[in-house]
Amino acid sequence: MKNTSRLSHLYRLGALFLVFIIGFLVIKQLTTPSSWNYEVWYRGASLIENANKPLLHGGNDSCKTCHEDVVKEVKKLKHKRLSCEGCHGPLAIHVRGDEKIADAKVINQSRWQCLNCHEELISKPKGFPQFTSEVEKHTTIEEGETCLKCHDAHDPTP
Amino acid sequence: MKKTNSDSSPLGSKSRRVFLKQIVSGTATTLMIYASGARGGHKIARMWKQKSTKHHWAYIIDVGKCIGWGGCVRACRQENDVPEGVTRTWVERYVVTEDGVYVDSPKGGAEGFEPLSEDLKEKAIKSFFVPKMCNHCENPPCVQVCPVGATYKSPEGFVLVDNDYCLGCAYCVQACPYGARFINPEKHVSDKCTWCHHRVKNGRQPACVEACPTSARIFGDLKDPESEVSHILQEGIWTVLRPSMHTGPSCFYIGLPREVI
Secondary structure, eight states, X not given: OOOOOTTHHHHXXXXXXXXXXXXXXXXXXXXXXXXXETTTTEEHHHHHHHHTSOOOOOOHHHHHHHHHHHHHHHXXXXXXXXXXXXXXXXXXXXXXXXXXXXXXXXXXOSHHHHHHHHSOOTTSOTTSOXXXXXXXXXXXOOTTOOGGGTSOSSOOOO | OHHHHHHHOSSOHHHHHHHHHHHHHHHXXXXXXXXXXXXXXXXXXXXXXXXXXXXXXXXXXXXXXXXXXXXXXXXXXHHHTOOTTOOSSEEEEEEEOSSOEEEEOGGGGTTOOOOOOHHHHHHOSEEEEEEEOOOOOSSOHHHHHOXXXXXXXXXXXXXXXXXXXOOOOOHHHHHXXXXXXXXXXXXXXXXXXXXXXXXXXXXXXXXXXXXXXXXXXXXXXXXXXXXXXXXXXXXXXXXXXXXXXXXXXXXXEESOOTTXX
């Protein structure tokens, strides 16, 4: 006669459960990143990864590094509140490290560049200077003529 | 007599005692679960209000100043490498007429807006531009639905995406009441405005804020009582988008007309 308990099948089942639970805990431990934030439930390292993305726009102050005279001059003019990079493109495309890698000249000097802001639209705030054909000189604009023929891009006094 | 009573009544003295016991223990258990749950909830709420962090960022949009040039959208696209066809921030043009409200946002407003048709122009009662983006809610529905913890509210108030953990299931895209999320067609993960987290962490302003020529977009720290956002929120009249959703947006609008949804 075999000397096995009547509950041996339950012990086997219990052992199986134990193995499963231990296996689960081991896998969980191995696959959970060490930086996991259990309070807010996210991978802490992702916060650092997000913060370490490269900056493309340097802001107007970054232009001062090489073009201090121009930045100073523009600050006195009508377009002083504009972002240089809005027309000239982001800093990272123009400079890498301390080296100039590409020209920051405004390639698209068409009328769109000006009308992008100054086109007459009823949705714009009242008082914002908008292109109007009521100005006499505006009625004689020929095809292909740019605004820069009469206006200065940095100081577009009417 | 007693025995007879107990037999005849479905609620005998014994079963009544058991019943009352169960009621008492059930109530106690419910109260305990409720109390522990409420404590947990309070903890999360406190954390999201950033009581202990150095900064509490906020974004203000002044609708009356927006000229709809779309430079903010272009700056965002370049700064964050946003592919064609999707956008992290966009500008909507509202035209209110007696027949209804017309809204358009061609390419998210990235190339500005064409003049209205003569017909619409005549019918228009009022018209204005509304810049929109992720509201970085205090209680973000997109974070609640993420099954893998790939999107989260950072301690300083940024709602961010973990590109390595995102499955691209798009639950968050559906959950966002502001339509601010999308699946990046190149990376195949959820994408959204980060308030230029990488720029702010480096002491700069978000790209859209720096690009705005009329100061329609303002970004700042509510922990600094002298910051522009602090002054505006303390003294100005502001609102948020869809307050009834109880998401607690951190983007505040000044001069938002009632037609905007």
